[in-house]
Amino acid sequence: MAATRAYLDYNASAPLLEAARSAVVAALGAANPSSVHAEGRAARRLVEDARRDVAALVNARPAHVVFTSGATEAAVTLLSPDWQMGRGAVRMSRLYVSEADHPCVLNGGRFPAGQVARIGVDRNGIADLAALSDALARNDKTDGLPLVAIHAANNETGVIQPVDRIAEIVKAAGGVLVIDAVQAVGRIPIDMSAGYADYLILSSHKIGGPKGIGAIVAAADLMMPKPLINGGGQEKGHRGGTENLAAIAGFGAAARQALAGLRDVDLVARRRDEIEALVKSLAADAEIFGNGAPRLANTTFFAIPGVKAETAQIAFDLAGVALSAGSACSSGKVGPSHVLKAMGFGDSLGALRVSIGHATGGEDVELFRKALAGIAARRAGAEKAA
Numbered sequence: 525m526a527a528t529r530a531y532l533d534y535n536a537s538a539p540l541l542e543a544a545r546s547a548v549v550a551a552l553g554a555a556n557p558s559s560v561h562a563e564g565r566a567a568r569r570l571v572e573d574a575r576r577d578v579a580a581l582v583n584a585r586p587a588h589v590v591f592t593s594g595a596t597e598a599a600v601t602l603l604s605p606d607w608q609m610g611r612g613a614v615r616m617s618r619l620y621v622s623e624a625d626h627p628c629v630l631n632g633g634r635f636p637a638g639q640v641a642r643i644g645v646d647r648n649g650i651a652d653l654a655a656l657s658d659a660l661a662r663n664d665k666t667d668g669l670p671l672v673a674i675h676a677a678n679n680e681t682g683v684i685q686p687v688d689r690i691a692e693i694v695k696a697a698g699g700v701l702v703i704d705a706v707q708a709v710g711r712i713p714i715d716m717s718a719g720y721a722d723y724l725i726l727s728s729h730k731i732g733g734p735k736g737i738g739a740i741v742a743a744a745d746l747m748m749p750k751p752l753i754n755g756g757g758q759e760k761g762h763r764g765g766t767e768n769l770a771a772i773a774g775f776g777a778a779a780r781q782a783l784a785g786l787r788d789v790d791l792v793a794r795r796r797d798e799i800e801a802l803v804k805s806l807a808a809d810a811e812i813f814g815n816g817a818p819r820l821a822n823t824t825f826f827a828i829p830g831v832k833a834e835t836a837q838i839a840f841d842l843a844g845v846a847l848s849a850g851s852a853c854s855s856g857k858v859g860p861s862h863v864l865k866a867m868g869f870g871d872s873l874g875a876l877r878v879s880i881g882h883a884t885g886g887e888d889v890e891l892f893r894k895a896l897a898g899i900a901a902r903r904a905g906a907e908k909a910a
Contacts, residue, residue: 530888532847534730534822535679535707535879540774541732547777548734551770558758558766571767574776581709581779582724584716584741590748590762591772594738595706595727596628597752601763602702602723602740603633603673604749614747615668616700620659622651622674622685623866629673629704630862634752648817649683649867653693660697670699676708680863680877681814682823684712691720700747706730706738710782711789711820716743728771732881733778737771785882793821795884800824802893806900807831813864813875823879828903833874836899840876843895848877 531539555563557571572586579586592598607614619635624645632640641659644652651674663670672694677684687703694701703721705714710731716724724741728734740762742748748762755764803810807828814825827833833849840847861875878892 528844530845530884530891532845532878532880532884532888532892534881534884535682535877536848537729537735538732538881539883540729540734541778541781543777543781544728544733544774548770548774551773554769556766557769558756567769570769570773574772574779577776577779578726578739579741581783582705582714582716582726582741584724584743588716588742588745590740590742590759591767591775592738592740592763593736593768595626595704595725596738598725598727598738598740599626599628599673599702599704600633601752602725602749603629603635603671604752605635605639605668606750607747608750609747616671617665617668618663618670620656620670620672620699624649624651624678624681624863625673625675626679626704626706627862629675645866647868649678649681649814649863650817651685651690653686653689656690657693657697660693660699663697663699665698670694670697671702672699673702673704675704675706676714677705677712677820677823678814678863679707680823680861680875681825681867682707682820682879683814684708684818684820688718688720707820707823710779710785711792711822713786716741719743728775728778731778731782734771734774737768737775739775788882789821792880792882792884795880795889796821796824796878798889799878799880799892800826802889802896803828806893806896807903811875813867813869822881823877825875825877827875828899830903830907831874831899833876836874836876839899840892840895843898844891845895847892848879849874 551570554567557567575589576586579589605616619632619640621629622643622645643656660670676687691701700722702723705724706727709726722743726739728737751762753764758764800812803826810826810828812826837849
C-alpha cells in the first residue's frame with residue numbers, strides 16, 4: 525500500500541522510537557526514585573541507567589548529566605549571571621550569543637537584556653569569529669567571566685558551527701562555553717572529552733525520545749549555575765523536583781539508538797541530496813540556504829521565488845507532506861525567519877525546511893516530489909497569466 529503521508533519535520537520533533545515508547549510504558553508504574561526501599565532503588569536504577577546512556581551519546585561522565593524538563597529549561601538554567609564553585613560564588617559578566625541561535629538561547633535566559641551581546645553570522649550562517657574574538661577581548665574581566673552560548677548546528681539550515689575554533693577563542697579569553705547541541709546530537713558525533721564545550725544542552729524528542737525531558741551535560745562538576753528550580757535536592761541539587769522517570773527512561777532508550785544510528789548518517793545524507801536535487805529540477809531558481817558550509821545530513825532549508833512559505837506549507841500538508849516553514853518553536857506561528865535575516869537575506873523571504881531521519885524512505889520522497897511539482901506548476905501558471 526502506498527504511503528498517504530510523509531513526515532519530513534524531524535527537526536521539530538522526531539517520531540517516537542518504539543524502544544523509547546517501550547521504556548516509557550515500562551517505567552510508568554515505578555516508584556519514587558528518591559525512596560530508599562527496594563521499589564525506590566529499582567526506580568533509581570532506571571534513572572541512572574538512562575543517565576549513563578545519555579552520557580555515552582556525547583562521551584561524557586554520567587555524573588555530569590543533569591536531567592531537566594527540556595532544552596529550554598536547560599538553556600535558562602545555564603544562561604545565568606550567577607554561578608557557584610563549591611560554596612563560592614562565580615559571576616558571569618556578560619552573555620555572548622549568535623544572531624542565528626534558537627530563541628531559547630537568543631533571549632538570554634536569566635541575563636538582563638543589557639548584558640546580552642549578539643554576534644553576527646555570514647551568508648552561510650557561520651558565526652563571525654573575528655567579531656566574537658574582538659568582543660571577548662573588550663569584555664571587562666573585573667566584572668566577571670564572559671559566557672558564550674552558541675548552537676552546534678542550526679535548527680533551520682542545519683549549518684554546523686566550527687565549535688572547536690569557537691572554543692579556542694572563548695578559552696583564550698578566559699570564558700565559559702555553552703553549546704546548544706539539540707539538533708546536532710545523534711546526527712554528528714559530539715564528544716565532551718574533546719574539550720571544546722564546557723556545557724551541552726540536549727533534548728530528548730529531537731532524537732526520537734519523549735517530549736518534556738532534556739539535559740545539561742557538563743565537562744566537569746566544579747562549577748554550575750545557581751539552580752533555576754530549588755526543591756528536595758534531586759539531581760545533586762541542580763534541579764529540584766521528583767524526576768520524570770518515564771520520560772527519563774525513554775530519553776535513555778532514544779540515546780542508545782541515536783548513538784548506534786551515527787554509523788548510517790551517510791544514508792540520510794544521500795536521501796537529503798535526493799530531495800535537494802528534486803527541488804532544483806522542479807524550481808531551478810530555488811535558493812538552498814547554507815549549502816556553502818558544512819550541514820547536518822538530514823536538513824535542507826530552501827525558498828522558491830514567488831512562492832510564499834506559509835502558502836506552500838499548507839499546500840504540502842494538503843498533499844500529505846508534513847514539513848516546516850522555519851522553526852517550530854513559536855507556537856505554530858509562521859513568520860519571517862530571524863536566521864535568514866541574520867544571514868543577510870532580509871525578513872520578507874519565506875523558506876521551507878525539510879528535515880528527515882533514518883526512517884525516511886523512497887515513498888516519502890515521492891510524495892514530496894508530487895506536492896512540489898503541483899506547487900511549481902501553479903507558480904508557472906501564475907507567471908504566465910501575469
